[in-house]
Amino acid sequence: MAKTTEPNRNKRYDPAKPHITETPLTRSNWYKHVNWLNVTLIIGVPLYGCIQALWTPLQWKTAAFAVLYYFWTGLGITAGYHRLWAHTSYKARLPLQIFLAAVGGGAVEGSIRWWSRDHRAHHRYTDTEKDPYSVRKGLMYSHIGWMVMKQNPKRIGRTDISDLNDDPVVVWQHRHYLKVVIFMGLIFPMLVTGLGWNDWKGGFVYAGILRIFFVQQATFCVNSLAHWLGDQPFDDRNSPRDHILTAFVTLGEGYHNFHHEFPSDYRNAIRWFQYDPTKWSIWAWKQLGLAYDLKQFRQNEIDKGRVQQMQKKLDQARAKLDWGIPLDQLPVMEWDDYQEQAKNGRGLIAVAGVVHDVTDFIKDHPGGRAMINSGIGKDATAMFNGGVYLHSNAAHNLLSTMRIGVIRGGCEIRQNLSDRCIHNFIKHIISNYNSYVHQNGEF
């Protein structure tokens, strides 16, 4: 059985020798940096397919099968490689396991074992140096760059794949990967179209090569587009994002901010109207008895995450606005001084123990000059709060930006000062905290 430390696919890799990535890329050694196997599989073959397509007529039956097989092989990656093996977000009976391992192989994106190991590292070390396809290294890098260029296996974060090493389907597929790829990627679609309606070449070019190309590019988008385009409703400290477009391209893997926050959930989209055919398939398999133990994160925690992220954004918005001078930074005024200044023509108005300078606002007052003038030099708390007119929240907000002072306690508006009293009291406490704690052994 394969061991965790066993190198993946490349038998020639020797951890003792310095890896090629440890020598800088130069004009004379660049070709050694390139992963030619991958270049062949994800660039060379598709290019060859495109050229072949010029001479190959497309039959509608072949086209229909190519699209169907696109969905199957896509699901092999999303429902199989990703949600079943990398995240164990549900369990599958043997027939479903074999189906997913087969069609997943037909997508030509590496063995389950290799794919899941990298993907677990991607989740555990998202956006860091240890992330195999970190978007911080560029959109192109996260899309295909990380496969085109050789990677130092030591760089990529270590993860526990002991469960996969104990899984006979995974191990078998890993051992016989090349045979699986050739059969499921090319021969099987050719057999279908060839035996079915005698279109061997169309099956090879369209349902084989070009279909591989589209599935590859689509699922690669989970690593690139899903870390680059869209909203972050759960956590904005890392790059994963939710976007309907990515979801459409990736059979529902586009709600990637959710997925990175709740990777063990078999769903990527949680609302019924969101596009997640991978989830729908898993659910359908469950109805057929092929899948079970579908894991869901508790809704309470999902909602909490959303609320916290909204709070974070709200706090950022709040910090950008002018909320007036905080009460504790306002100078203290005597009541008599307030009245004196108001009599001398300054448009001062006291509401809730705070003095406001409304001089420039009198002419703009929506309730008219007379109304606002009637409060000048008085305690207008009651007037402003319903005595004459129950001002809107907007009026309160506006008023707070006109603060110029607070009135000293012992004046007519004593009651409104209790806030300030408490404020001074807390200030006093804080400065006496240490001596207090020392006196009271209990802490």
Place this chain on the structure above:
Amino acid sequence: MAKTTEPNRNKRYDPAKPHITETPLTRSNWYKHVNWLNVTLIIGVPLYGCIQALWTPLQWKTAAFAVLYYFWTGLGITAGYHRLWAHTSYKARLPLQIFLAAVGGGAVEGSIRWWSRDHRAHHRYTDTEKDPYSVRKGLMYSHIGWMVMKQNPKRIGRTDISDLNDDPVVVWQHRHYLKVVIFMGLIFPMLVTGLGWNDWKGGFVYAGILRIFFVQQATFCVNSLAHWLGDQPFDDRNSPRDHILTAFVTLGEGYHNFHHEFPSDYRNAIRWFQYDPTKWSIWAWKQLGLAYDLKQFRQNEIDKGRVQQMQKKLDQARAKLDWGIPLDQLPVMEWDDYQEQAKNGRGLIAVAGVVHDVTDFIKDHPGGRAMINSGIGKDATAMFNGGVYLHSNAAHNLLSTMRIGVIRGGCEIRQNLSDRCIHNFIKHIISNYNSYVHQNGEF
């Protein structure tokens, strides 16, 4: 010149005599409760127009003019009656005033003076008994019921319309209202279509009566639909709401939650992509020198209102979720007791001074059983927070629901207890607040 107390239109109203609305509606007096003039104007005439339309061919020129005149008379109400006179949200030069008073009259919704008085009461006493068209009395009531049935003038909130009583255009239009209505509502459109392309009857039926009907129903929607359908981004204590549909019907008056919060703003919609042709017209008149002093509420206050309302909704959402037992309600545990229980097989894990029971979660742990087991009975604070794996926010949220106790100070994780220390300290302060204040004369 008209006085504020002057009754509106109905010369027979005597404030000394008991008003009909003070006697209950019965089978024998119901017809006395009905406002027959209004019934004729807003139900009878449109009905007559519909019947006439059956025999009247519609010429395309007449149709085009009817639509154009619909917009003009609609603007008379929205840009004229509403934003110019009721709210003085901008100033207009005499030609524009006359134009708006004329086409506004053509909408057949009462004089500027009567309309604005009621509308100011509607803003000042929104949703209360003094609101002339309170939606709290039903959607139909706020739409036309308040006009179809007689209203007790004493019920409707008093407002200051001294500015309107000083406005010669307003007073002239009020004095000659019936002539204005007949001329602008019917004769003027007939003259246009009759002299223009000899379609006198089409002008009467389509550009006159049916156009009046549509303008009336559309603008009535501001009182009904705009208080019933949509979002409340600024304040949800009262009924006004924002909805694109209402905006489409009412030439942009559908952002009504904004409007009730910032009634002195000449805009109802503040984003460029929102539909507010009334705002666009006022802006265009400004470019032509016909309008000036366009008032806008400060953006800072608008943003503050939005942030506060979002915060309110967020707090409501937060209150519905399970955030775990608050720290101050948890029992205190000794460190040795914690270790003892963990050794005896209970899945207890201490993170940041708090003990969590993860027994039921071990099998579900996305990082595997071995990982989580390695923290049991230990201080797992560092492990959980990056030492082994930097858990997501979701994991922290989940953890908090598993709280069962806090560890007594003086244990290994002393530092994490400072929160609890402060908590006890504040508790102490609160219970000693009164005696503290009395000792310290300064307050």
